Amino acid sequence: GAVVSQHPSRVICKSGTSVKIECRSLDFQATTMFWYRQFPKQSLMLMATSNEGSKATYEQGVEKDKFLINHASLTLSTLTVTSAHPEDSSFYICSARDSSGTLGNTEAFFGQGTRLTVV
Amino acid sequence: DAKTTQPTSMDCAEGRAANLPCNHSTISGNEYVYWYRQIHSQGPQYIIHGLKNNETNEMASLIITEDRKSSTLILPHATLRDTAVYYCIVRSRRNAGGTSYGKLTFGQGTILTVHP
Numbered sequence: 476g477a478v479v480s481q482h483p484s485r486v487i488c489k490s491g492t493s494v495k496i497e498c499r500s501l502d503f504q505a506t507t508m509f510w511y512r513q514f515p516k517q518s519l520m521l522m523a524t525s526n527e528g529s530k531a532t533y534e535q536g537v538e539k540d541k542f543l544i545n546h547a548s549l550t551l552s553t554l555t556v557t558s559a560h561p562e563d564s565s566f567y568i569c570s571a572r573d574s575s576g577t578l579g580n581t582e583a584f585f586g587q588g589t590r591l592t593v594v
Numbered sequence: 595d596a597k598t599t600q601p602t603s604m605d606c607a608e609g610r611a612a613n614l615p616c617n618h619s620t621i622s623g624n625e626y627v628y629w630y631r632q633i634h635s636q637g638p639q640y641i642i643h644g645l646k647n648n649e650t651n652e653m654a655s656l657i658i659t660e661d662r663k664s665s666t667l668i669l670p671h672a673t674l675r676d677t678a679v680y681y682c683i684v685r686s687r688r689n690a691g692g693t694s695y696g697k698l699t700f701g702q703g704t705i706l707t708v709h710p
Contacts, residue, residue: 585637
């Protein structure tokens with residue numbers, strides 16, 4: 476099946492530093508990728524929609540200057556958590572859908588997630 | 595997208611069928627029913643989707659009532675590895691070419707525990 480890869484799977488960083496998370500579609504092209512956040516014992520919440528070659532669309536309440544999204548190619552989107560604080564500790568998950576028709580399927584596929592811990 | 599209601603948790607014995615219900619009484623004619631599951635500390639995994647006919651694949655079966663106001667996901671022979679949170683999501687496929695397509699709204703889901 477289609478594979479969406481996230482890196483790193485786990486990261487621990489100091490408060491005030493920035494962390495970059497990568498999301499790659501490995502066997503298809505994705506003009507659109509989605510970033511979700513999940514706190515313990517809660518459901519996934521959409522943060523933003525990442526569009527290749529254009530600005531990301533952020534959900535209400537998500538700070539675009541804190542969560543920088545770059546989607547510079549058809550197979551890679553990055554989420555940078557800037558000036559991270561302990562309250563940013565969470566499970567970050569990306570998803571992507573095949574925009575090239577390679578898979579014959581337009582559904583979204585999810586990465587394995589990134590566990591961010593800010594100390 | 596229509597809202598869904600699922601039980602908070604369910605138990606199932608290993609080897610038995612797991613039947614997970616979902617209510618979506620406000621579903622509209624162009625909305626599909628999707629099921630995903632999330633095993634602990636992993637990203638969600640697509641299971642199955644359907645419009646009005648029952649569907650079956652290698653993972654599960656989806657039974658949708660005739661009025662489409664509810665559905666049931668069936669795992670025919672549950673294993674311990676099926677322990678996960680199962681999400682029922684209702685979504686339109688009308689704008690399949692749009693940039694927002696693929697965006698999913700997750701509810702709380704059903705925590706399915708399969709025990710020996």
